[in-house]
Amino acid sequence: MIPGLLVSAPASGTGKTTVMLGLLRALAQDGLAVQPFKSGPDYIDPAFHLAAAGRASYNLDSWAMDEALLGAIAARAAGADICIAEGSMGLYDGVATRGRAGFGSSAETARRMGWPVVLVIDAGGQAQSAAATALGFARYAPDLPFAGVILNRVASPRHERLIRAGMDHAGLAVLGVLPRRGDLALPERHLGLIQAVEHPDLEAAIAGYATFLRDNVDLAAIRTAARIGPAPPLGSLPPPPAQRIALARDAAFSFTYPHLLEGWRQSGAEILPFSPLADEAPAPEADLVWLPGGYPELHAGRLAAADTFRAGLARHADTRPVHGECGGYMALGAALIDKDGTRHRMAGLLGLVTSYETRKFHLGYRRAVLTRPMPGHPPGTALRGHEFHYSTILDSPDPPLAKVADADGNPVPETGACRDRVSGTFFHMISAEP
Template sequence: MTNPPGLMISAPASGTGKTTVMLGLLRALAEDGLAVQPFKSGPDYIDPAFHLAASGRASFNIDSWAMDDGLIGAVAARGLDADLVLAEGSMGLYDGVATRGRAGFGSSAETAIRMGWPVVLVLDVGGQAQSAAAVALGFAQYAPELRLAGVILNRVASPRHERLARLGMDKAGIAVLGALPRRGDLVLPERHLGLIQAIEHPDVEGAIANYAAFLRDHVDLAAIRAAAARTPPPKPGDLPRPPAQRIALARDASFSFTYPHLLEGWRAAGAEILPFSPLNDEAPAADADLVWLPGGYPELHAGRIAAAERFRAGLASHAETRPVHGECGGYMALGTALIDKDGVRHRMAGLLGLVTSYEKRKFHLGYRRAVLKAAMPGFAVGRALRGHEFHYSTILEEPDAPLAEVFDADGAPVPETGSRRGTVTGTFFHMIAEETE
């Protein structure tokens, strides 16, 4: 069996419009009757939810730094029944980490090469014309093993501007697959971690339908489909195993950052996922074996979390005898207090001593490798986990015992070690995979 034909939608940098292009293509091709499987290269929670809304199919992350070949193969197999694969890159096409990790540098180019996907480069041509071709040519030649299918010119100011940009591409021998006129309304709302979540968008269906109509008018969909390449699938390994049989999973606008491949692996192994909403003051299922609080935006809902008495009581009752784990925002919610951007202190669950603040924001971003100093749900002491950290909070107090030794992608130690107290554990990093080597 071979994979369906696929493409990577990427760009020279963030902010060039590749997500809008990705969503418009997903919806337009789905409207044409294709089963289009979306993927996201690298660590990201927000884009895959928009992919699902646009395509009707769950989107999965492929990460060449955190995942080994077997896991990449298992994730890629989620799309074997599709007619076409579209993957969205992260940051710029060649942007990755400085030091090679277990598998690679984590760039979108690396993912495209490994999967055999040609790249469609979304180019913001604002402020330039023929010069855009030099940019595209540099991207085409930087990695000879990567195939550039062509470019989509974005934010074109006029027909004359388009003609000049196309002349440059013709000279460089680069195919133009579309040219998108500048439109200020084709922008997704953002906040400090990137786009707002799909569930928070006031009219996500209308926005995606608008993108699809726009792409249909200005992009050669037949040429896009023809540019896709079919390659042998990587040999699949196993998806991540579940950390417990019955998992109470916090799931709402405040706690939504869970990787789809983790949930897919948990369910495939027979685990039961029992969703509950802390924002609606719901307690975790009383008969759950484990409570898992994902990351998200607790800082935006700190007052409601502080007032959620049933949630806190249920969490405390569970923690008396059974494990509770939190990642990033979930970790903050397990702490003693969270201070919002206005300096207001909000009571959290109090199962850990952690106190975090958004009054003075500090940016934490990067891949993480964690070697456990104590067991956490599903993983024994000494196991190594791979993931990433992405938040703006400042640690004011973290008095409990450290959960792990944590390192960045270059092997340098980082101070955010996570912590543990009794049955409760928490980390600032979001787990992607366990090391298997």
């Protein structure tokens, strides 16, 4: 195992992603091979991690993954000098209230991997009280290793002295103090950060974060705080659903979990990327077409005009399977209505009609038991995944693909759909239960 740390915070919006990216790049600049991870089901942050560290970032999810899969993903750190994981939401916030083995919190990830927590505290509007917050997080779970705090948005030297006095009183190590700066926020949209490929100058932004962290964080103390935890049992990454997989990949379709792609490649599958936005058809020799999630609603007009893509997709579906997740599922439907109420023609391989004109938030873990086959999985298979979108179903005339429930076992109406060789789900698959 490789020594590691987990960067977390009391809540979202404290600056932990900026700290994470700056830390990854600064350590890499020091000559370390840095392996990034993301705790939880986020599918945007890993692309930023890759840009900062130069190594693919993988999700670790204590609700959706069993111990064997966690071990297989942790083994991706082979050859690295240090692992740095980024938490989701607040440190103890679980998206589930019960599940296979846990609630899906960042604290669970840190505990299972044996990685001490670096807590990023937004110090705005408080002084010594910040220490009470940090102390509560450090003692809430006595068995959770705790490295110390990085203070963010500190207004002045006097402000820093007051906060440090509180941290000294609480016996907590201060690993860094970041002055307040207004130019350190990453661009966002309704699902969180924009995608890494959309950032106007990501390399310059990350280089700036690294300089800022180097000037204000004790990197030597960070490295010293990293610990080697007990190795999870070594399992296997998920096998591929086909031998030759045509994978849609562009600004409209980009949300594929890295551990899935790695598992497919590791098992010898050939991944054949193509761009629906460039009006490219899937490779004719592909055994399966896979449309991942993304932002088709932002490109609906171009997708509606992509005749070559749509015709190639229909030809493939005549003889071989096609599957879509979330955005890919919507693109397989009859129509997508954008936020302005404009109706755009989609592939028409399913009867699904979705709308962003009336937004409805869908978020949470999903457990789906297939009632019909899905590429790579027979009926009866239980899949674990995550759903995160704002679209509303106006029509779905096709048979359901699965019985879907949230993490508490409550039924979810978005059951996916299938027609002949075409299937789709609103949840992004993370793993299949043994």
